[in-house]
Amino acid sequence: xxxxxxxxxxxxxxxxxxxxxxxxxxxxxxxxxxxxxxxxxxxxxxxxxxxxxxxxxxxxxxxxxxxxxxxxxxxxxxxxxxxxxxxxxxxxxxxxxxxxxxxxxxxxxxxxxxxxxxxxxxxxxxxxxxxxxxxxxxxxxxxxxxxxxxxxxxxxxxxxxxxxxxxxxxxxxxxxxxxxxxxxxxxxxxxxxxxxxxxxxxxxxxxxxxxxxxxxxxxxxxxxxxxxxxxxxxxxxxxxxxxxxxxxxxxxxxxxxxxxxxxxxxxxxxxxxxxxxxxxxxxxxxxxxxxxxxxxxxxxxxxxxxxxxxxxxxxxxxxxxxxxxxxxxxxxxxxxxxxxxxxxxxxxxxxxxxxxxxxxxxxxxxxxxxxxxxxxxxxxxxxxxxxxxxxxxxxxxxxxxxxxxxxxxxxxxxxxxxxxxxxxxxxxxxxxxxxxxxxxxxxxxxxxxxxxxxxxxxxxxxxxxxxxxxxxxxxxxxxxxxxxxxxxxxxxxxxxxxxx
Amino acid sequence: xxxxxxxxxxxxxxxxxxxxxxxxxxxxxxxxxxxxxxxxxxxxxxxxxxxxxxxxxxxxxxxxxxxxxxxxxxxxxxxxxxxxxxxxxxxxxxxxxxxxxxxxxxxxxxxxxxxxxxxxxxxxxxxxxxxxxxxxxxxxxxxxxxxxxxxxxxxxxxxxxxxxxxxxxxxxxxxxxxxxxxxxxxxxxxxxxxxxxxxxxxxxxxxxxxxxxxxxxxxxxxxxxxx
Numbered sequence: 238x239x240x241x242x243x244x245x246x247x248x249x250x251x252x253x254x255x256x257x258x259x260x261x262x263x264x265x266x267x268x269x270x271x272x273x274x275x276x277x278x279x280x281x282x283x284x285x286x287x288x289x290x291x292x293x294x295x296x297x298x299x300x301x302x303x304x305x306x307x308x309x310x311x312x313x314x315x316x317x318x319x320x321x322x323x324x325x326x327x328x329x330x331x332x333x334x335x336x337x338x339x340x341x342x343x344x345x346x347x348x349x350x351x352x353x354x355x356x357x358x359x360x361x362x363x364x365x366x367x368x369x370x371x372x373x374x375x376x377x378x379x380x381x382x383x384x385x386x387x388x389x390x391x392x393x394x395x396x397x398x399x400x401x402x403x404x405x406x407x408x409x410x411x412x413x414x415x416x417x418x419x420x421x422x423x424x425x426x427x428x429x430x431x432x433x434x435x436x437x438x439x440x441x442x443x444x445x446x447x448x449x450x451x452x453x454x455x456x457x458x459x460x461x462x463x464x465x466x467x468x469x470x471x472x473x474x475x476x477x478x479x480x481x482x483x484x485x486x487x488x489x490x491x492x493x494x495x496x497x498x499x500x501x502x503x504x505x506x507x508x509x510x511x512x513x514x515x516x517x518x519x520x521x522x523x524x525x526x527x528x529x530x531x532x533x534x535x536x537x538x539x540x541x542x543x544x545x546x547x548x549x550x551x552x553x554x555x556x557x558x559x560x561x562x563x564x565x566x567x568x569x570x571x572x573x574x575x576x577x578x579x580x581x582x583x584x585x586x587x588x589x590x591x592x593x594x595x596x597x598x599x600x601x602x603x604x605x606x607x608x609x610x611x612x613x614x615x616x617x618x619x620x621x622x623x624x625x626x627x628x629x630x631x632x633x634x635x636x637x638x639x640x641x642x643x644x645x646x647x648x649x650x651x652x653x654x655x656x657x658x659x660x661x662x663x664x665x666x667x668x669x670x671x672x673x674x675x676x677x678x679x680x681x682x683x684x685x686x687x688x689x690x691x692x693x694x695x696x697x698x699x700x701x702x703x704x705x706x707x708x709x710x711x712x713x714x715x716x717x718x719x720x721x722x723x724x725x726x727x728x729x730x731x732x733x734x735x736x737x
Numbered sequence: 738x739x740x741x742x743x744x745x746x747x748x749x750x751x752x753x754x755x756x757x758x759x760x761x762x763x764x765x766x767x768x769x770x771x772x773x774x775x776x777x778x779x780x781x782x783x784x785x786x787x788x789x790x791x792x793x794x795x796x797x798x799x800x801x802x803x804x805x806x807x808x809x810x811x812x813x814x815x816x817x818x819x820x821x822x823x824x825x826x827x828x829x830x831x832x833x834x835x836x837x838x839x840x841x842x843x844x845x846x847x848x849x850x851x852x853x854x855x856x857x858x859x860x861x862x863x864x865x866x867x868x869x870x871x872x873x874x875x876x877x878x879x880x881x882x883x884x885x886x887x888x889x890x891x892x893x894x895x896x897x898x899x900x901x902x903x904x905x906x907x908x909x910x911x912x913x914x915x916x917x918x919x920x921x922x923x924x925x926x927x928x929x930x931x932x933x934x935x936x937x938x939x940x941x942x943x944x945x946x947x948x949x950x951x952x953x954x955x956x957x958x959x960x961x962x963x964x
Contacts, residue, residue, distance in 0.1 A: 574894070627780045642784055643816050648805030661821050 247570035249581040254584055258594020259737065263637045275444060276469065278451040284475065286362065286437075286448065287430035298377030298422070299415065301520045304513035305378070309571035309682065316418030316521065317382065320375040323672065327433040327723050328372075329679025329697045330716040332706070334527025335359065335368055335440075337534065337713075344526070354467035357647045365441035365448075366553050369433065375425045375524060381424075384418040385411075397504070401714045417552065424484040428556070431477055432587035435682040439701065449473045449591045450488050456689060456735040457593060481736060489576070493528035534718030536624045538710050550722060553679050555613045556695060557726060561674035563618035567626035569659070571635035576653035580626040583619040591616050597657060609688035613695070615676035624677070625670040629663060636662045668734010679723040696722070739886065739910045740780065740916070741944070744790030744800075748778050754867065755790070757937060759920065762907055764931045766922045768939030770941075775920045776938060778888045781920070782811045793885065803934060810879040812892040817875040818863040824874050825859050830928070831881050849877040853907065854938065869900040880915065887912065889921040898927075905931055930954060 260699055272280075305317065323331065338344050339359045346356040359367065388410070396406055434450040440448060447455070456466040505513065571580045595612050599605035605612075636658065644654055660667070682697040689698045696719045703712035741755040753773040768774050774890040779785035792800040799807050817828045821961030825838055825846050832842040843859075850856040852902050853873040855866075863871050872892055874964060879887055889908065903927060905921070912919045923929065929936055929950055936953035937946035952958055 280906065297808070338792065443907050453964070639816050642811075642813060643806045645784060646782060646809075646811045647878070649830050649835075650805070655831060656836065657826070658819060 241568050241573070244573045244576045247567055248576060251567065251571075251579050251582065251619070251622075253271065254615065255586055255591070257598050259586075261598035261601075262467040262470050262590070262594045265463050265473055267464055267525050268470055270472075272468075274446070274473075276452060278444060279349075279449050279469075280472065280476070280617065281446045282446060283433075283448045286365050286369070286433070286446075287427045287528065288574075289366050290373060290430040291427040293366065294370050294373040294377045294426050295423045298381050299419075299449050300380035300516050301374075301378045302385060303411070304516045305382050308513050310519070316517070320379055320524070322528070322724075323372050323375050325676035325680070325723055326372075326729050327682070327697055327719050328368075329439065329682050329700045330531055330680065330720050330723075331371060331379075331527060332368060332436065332439045333712060333716045334531045335364075335371060335701070337530045338368060338527050339364075344530070360440055361443070362441075362447045363444055365436055368436040368440055369426075370432050371524065371527065372436075373429065374520070376597045377411055378520070379424065381415075381418060384414050388414060391561070416737045420487045424480070424487050428477065428480050428484060428584070431480060431585075432473070432589075433588065434589050435697075438682070438686070439704070440572065448449075448610075449476065450587060453589050453593055454686060456597075456635075460556055463597060470593045473585060473590050477587065481585050504604040518572040519662070531713060531716050531720060534710075535713040535715075538714035539717050540617050542711060542714050542718070545694075546696070546699055546703075546711070547717070549694045549715075549716060552693070553696040553719070553722065554726075556610060556617065557675040557678040557722075559611075560621070560678040561671045561726075561730070562616035563615060563636055564621045564625050564674040565629075565670050567618065568629050568670060569623055569663070569667070571622075571626055571631075572630045575625050577623075577630060580588050583622045583625045588620050588681065588683030589687070592687045595688055602685055606688060606693065609685070612688055613681075613685050614678070617681050617702060618674070620681070620683070621674040621677045625674055627671065628670045629666050632666050633659070664736045664737055668730050668732070668737070671734070672730035675730060676723040676727040679726055680719065738795055738834045739920075740793040740878075742793065744780065744789040744792060745788045746776055746785060747960045748776065748785075749786040751776075752788075752818070753939070753942055754836075756870040757778075757944050757946060759947060760935055761918050763912060763921070763934030764933045765920045765932055765934065765936045765950070766920055766939060767924060767936060767953075769930055770808070770837070770924060773942065774939045775890055776889050778811065778920060778922060779943060782809045782887075782888055784811075805828075808884050809886040809888055810882045810884045811888040811890060812872070812875045814880065814894060815893065818871055820863050823860050823862055824855075827863070827874065828878050828881055831878055835899070835964065843880065846877070849880045850874070852880060853877045853909065868896050869904065870894070872904055873907070875944075876904075876911070877916075880911065883915075885917060887917050887919045889919065891922050893926075894923075901928075902931060926954065 247671040279541060336343065336359060338348070339357060341356065341359075343359070349356055357363070391501065392410060396410055401409065432450060433448055434454070435446040437446065438454065441451060449472060453466050453469045453473065456462045458468060503731045568580065571577065589612070592612070595616070596605045599608055599612070640658055644658065649657065663699045680697055681695070684700050686701075689695065694702065696715060700712050700719065703709075703715060738761055739759040741757050746753045746754040746755070751773070753776055755777060766774050766777065776785060780787055780800075783802065787800050791798055794808055802915070804860055815887075818824070823841060828846045828849070829838045829842050831836070832845060833839075837905050847856055847859060850859055855870050855873050855877070858870060858874070859864055863874070866874070874912060875892065887908070892906050896904065908919060908921070911917070919931070921928065931949060934949040934950055936950050938953065938959045939945075940959070947955070948959060
């Protein structure tokens, strides 16, 4: 089968998966729009928190990226590598970690109380922003660092030979890069935060800190107002599509998966060295203390967890395996420009919206709760699909370019080409994609909250339930287990791709 | 015998007109860089479509056939072997069973590798072999394909003069033994001299010849100004 045919069939399958829920949302919304004051507040909050999160993440990333660029130190590559960790860290784990550090009885507030300063509040607007900065600051740092790193070393040499002032150096060297990259970074983070659900669910809520996604969940779960949920879901789709459409006019930053750190020719002053060291240390503490405290507090109870937690963990593993294989299979079929466009629909239509639409669609045919596992796996697969395509596509295109003539000349096509060339040449990227997709699915707290129940719960949902019933010790130990599963599945598949 | 009948190949502003008949045996294709030598071979192998005209091999029209159905094998300048597959796996791709290397395929592959002198490298990866050995492996695959025409798109250009000369001799002897017509692209007149066959010249967007090699290399021949 020709490559284009495979892409068209896969794209149609994907569109079918998305259109079914969309039509059922339109049907349930009754094609009417009656927004209450709280709905309008949710829309406003969604935009405001996304704008704050994107702006803070982008602005804070600039000094960190510059510090990492300027300073040479042992383990620098490792530091940049582990800045990718929050990407696959389950949201619920990060939230628990942030509560332990910044919560009412957290490390920071205890210290502030000790020195007689007032305490900070993690719940509400600033808590949501804090969590979003925690997740997106490392992403912004890596993209900016890559952009600075792509500048030719000759430019640094030229500027240093001209004996320019700091301000002139900034204008000549850094400003053109920042001007080019920052709008794209901001837009990516804004789009991510626009669909924030798990953070808003755990740290937000109430009339002042509810996102549209959270409002959909509340209409669905608490009010059982499916019409309202459908209307809000359609609004969310329009919001995200508008932002994605608008962001097409902004230069897209490079997605950073690999690391190719060049050392630039810079000679920082002693003051600059001290400041850079401080910036790097504070950033690393901000990112890694919440993760480390989970390990510290969770370890004591991890061997005494109730069987229901292990049952939830087992379900999470099953869903993660199924979802990652579906995602990578679709990704392998969609490594063309058209395929990438269709595959990216998963970003525009969030898990909660997809889940709500699927729930309403399945409600017409029977009990939707019975299909919780396959629906969660498929929705998770679609959510990770854009990342999977971004990992696979560059190498897939390279393989086709390099070996097309040879393959055609010996008549190596179809399934034989896939078996001997495509899969074998892509095995590292396939392993890495499976790792990313399984880790993302393992930590997902999205569609399962609509379909889950006391009987059917994934590990993130179980942790949320434990937090809700104030069983914090068990929640922490479960969070440790979840982190180990997420990082473990990533490491397992990534390694598999390297050794096979 | 290969016959181009009013063939035109257009690529952007570039156009190559071909109206020639290539005789059986060894034919070198010579011309300056960018003259259209590779384009000519690509049109014959089916990697590039004709804009107009026809191509015949003997009396069979082939320009409408897909590349893998044409009676041609081709060795390119680079990417002639899949680097992640061993030599036996690479060669097995043109044998009957394509999912695994059967015992009979392995024997068949051994025989052709013996002919090109690298049977001991059967299980090596291309990266574990020299450039000359890789070219021999690609030649072995050509023998397995059993096509009556072999197109060589400067496959030996990265090799040293001795290795290159050895390989041209090997191609020459194998083509005679297996009755294969060879078209060798080169821009080195030494290669043309080495082969007592025919020569076609790609010049000024047209294909001239075929000429006897000695005629082409004559001081007043079609290569005047190039030699």
